[in-house]
Amino acid sequence: MATNIQVTINGKSYSHEVDGRLLLVQYLREVLRLTGTHVGCDTSNCGACTVLVDGQAVKACTMLAAQADGREIITIEGLAENGQLHPLQEGFHEEHGLQCGFCTPGMILTAADLLNRNPDPSETDIREALEGNFCRCTGYHNIVKSVQYAAEKMKKGEKAAATA
């Protein structure tokens, strides 16, 4: 059964008729060709497909495209603003938080959700927040440091904005 959806993705509005069983991740990858959102499993465990839906980290394989109707979605392709990398993207680069890069988009978007909720997370907070995202390359060590880098940078940014 097809259904019409209207959805905002990375600030752009889209309208599509989608099959009732089409997953959000399939919609992103196959219909919109936003292939930065990856599929690593079929049980919603690995987190490679994580995107932000109305600001919250959601595994895009647990949601139907039809359920995205009226929502605002950010994928990895939409995280940088005006060519400026998000502090998390910068952090993953600076702290070598990625190797093969496959888990990275989901990891970054999950961390974005964490930093939205908790701008000053402890190492334990970070590790617990990321436990739904698998990385087989880094042993998570530098991912933790990447998130810490971003948290630090975002705090400084806020301070600068407050004093400006």
Add this chain to the structure above:
Amino acid sequence: MTYIGKSVKRVEDKRFITGKGQYTDDIVLPGMCHAVIIRSDYAHAKINSIDTSAAEEMDGVVAVFTGKDIEKAGINGVPCGWQVNFKNGDTMKEPPHHLLAIDKVRHMGDGVAVIIAEDLATARDAADQVMVDYEELDAVVNPAEAVKDGAPLVHEDVPHNICFDWELGNPKEEVDAALDSAHHITKLEFVNQRVIPNAVEPRSAIGHYQESKDHYTLYTTSQNPHLTRLLLSAFVLGIPEHRVRVVAPDVGGGFGSKIFHYIEEALMVWCSKQLNRPVKWTATRSESFMTDAHGRDHVTTAEMGFDKEGKTVGLRVKTYANLGAFLSTFGPCVPTWLHGTLLQGLYTTPKINVDVTGVFTHTVAVDAYRGAGRPEATYLLERLMDTAALEMDMDPAELRFKNFIPPFDGVNEPGYETQVALTYDSGNYHGVLERALEMVGYEDFRKEQEEARKNGKYLGIGFSTYIEACGIAPSAVVGALGARAGLYEVGQVRVQPTGTVSVYTGSHSHGQGHETTFAQVVADRLGIDLDDVEIVHGDSEAVAFGMGTYGSRSLAVGGSAIMKSLDKVIEKGAKIAAHKLEASEDDLEFKEGKYTVKGTDKSVAFGDIALTAYVPHDYPEGLEPGMDFSSFYDPVNFTYPFGAHIAIVEIEKETGQVKLKRFIAVDDVGNVVNPMIVDGQIHGGLAQGIGQALLEGAVYDENGQLINGSYMDYTMPRADDFPSFEVDRQVTPCPHNPLGVKGAGEAGTIGSTPAVVNAVMDALSPFGINDVPMPVTSERVWKIMNNHH
């Protein structure tokens, strides 16, 4: 500008952090259709019939093929790349591995038919309509059981399921005699459990036959595109190699599991030819669990003898190695030449005998998984060492110091010849353990441990000092040992007229950061900017040839090939510079991107030389224009990284939960080009090795069902399973390759597993327990601590 030794940030990151990486499943070709493979739910069954008619009638279904269709087309199965002989000289048993099963399925997940449809959803729906009539047969999954009389046979013509039996080292009688004379013998019987590589990117393959050019392209998730091209063209499909292009684009982790030539690669290419359309297959995670080659799976008895002072006098090992139902590309070499050869470890053990039986079972193939054979050897030795220390009431660190091979640099002192066929290149084994002990604060820890025990808290410390054979490998040596390929590497350096450089390497990066590390080497050697260097890999059309990335070989072998080509570039540049400077070549030196006449200020920059090579108006007579060199580098020996790992765990008596509190790793991987990347490799390796110790393990039931074949059931290590790692390094350069590097990809995995298990044993020592099978789960520990065996 110097780049070598600096933690240069990775140039490949940009595309990955912005979602612009291009992995195989991201590729969409015009007219592409989608394949779903129907796989056996049984581990062992006769196929009575396959009814595909309902599927074929469905709208959107393009074709359905079964094993019989492929057999009729005269297609061969996938070959094995390594031959191990029986002790009596007979060739190993090598049953065919067809692209799809014909009369029988031999492991859960064995493919029986392929559905090709216009879209994936239709292909999946159609797969549900295929009726396969199976007659289930008895299965066997444990290699030590599979060799017994009356065990179900995986292949009718392989008696006792034995693929080969093999031994290495000193004659068994000599080792028996050494052990008979020993003051103390430590004996362990254990299973090094089967683990599943689980690269987060599932395998994927797209076959694309173009009739107009009579040309085949395969896009695939491979660590090894050129070898795949060779096997696919010459051995499986029988098509000319030059009509086949294999592209391994961005690959989302491999860890060994993407080295091999898999049936799906050949199948997609063959299907594409039949349909004259591109065909894509991407594994679901369930398929990955059932069909990616697994790792480890040894059933082992090991005995080590010691004299009164605690010096080792002999080691005797018997292992049943599970090879799975079919031989994967390098399956037979892992439990033999990558395992038995490492049983000298870091110790002076004078007599060693290792006996390995390679066994077929009704499980998916076992092949190289990060470390490949070397983690099994290290686990065996290092569990023996800590157990022996406990039994002899000696300090485990002291016992190691007593038995270490003394330091040697491989230049002034010769390499160390082992009892098991290797010559170590250079080593300082005392150094790494001393440093690790210093980092952990050993004496303080023992005090803390004693205090904690009084308060009912169980802390434990575990050691592992390991060696590995990397930089795989000298072709003639491996050829004599059964490899059916050479293991050199290819590196081409193409200097453009403007002085920028493209490097084509047969190594393949799937996370290792070659685009950065290799560029650092090239930029340094030529004295140019890093930005002026591009590293190209993973496409057989761009790169002349290659043997891929595994066995921690990329920089040691691939980097050395690039170094050889750089030498040729510099040598040719000197001829041009001599002409321009009107000097003799012998009077020139090349430094910091300039040729200078020694002792003068007359010089010419590399960029000018490059331009002159392509605009040869005023040019040395008889010299060819251009600047483009390719080299093959075949190493003279393996490289031998080593290190010392220490784990500290705390066990909760109420739950049996093992908490990893600290992990210290001091690794010596020779010279280091990019410390940040090397540390990253160590971290990732540690997580996999610790994962095997505490969390991971494939579980096949007695019927051959993989009962934890999903991420819901298989315990993948997560961020909150680890502390931050404490890593440091020592540098003992490799004496036989131009960069002095040894390789860092597998060190973490090889060293860490026994350190963690030893720490658990140390924590549990007040309970009189000296063995818990891996993975050391809370359930197992709780039962043992609370006497519920």
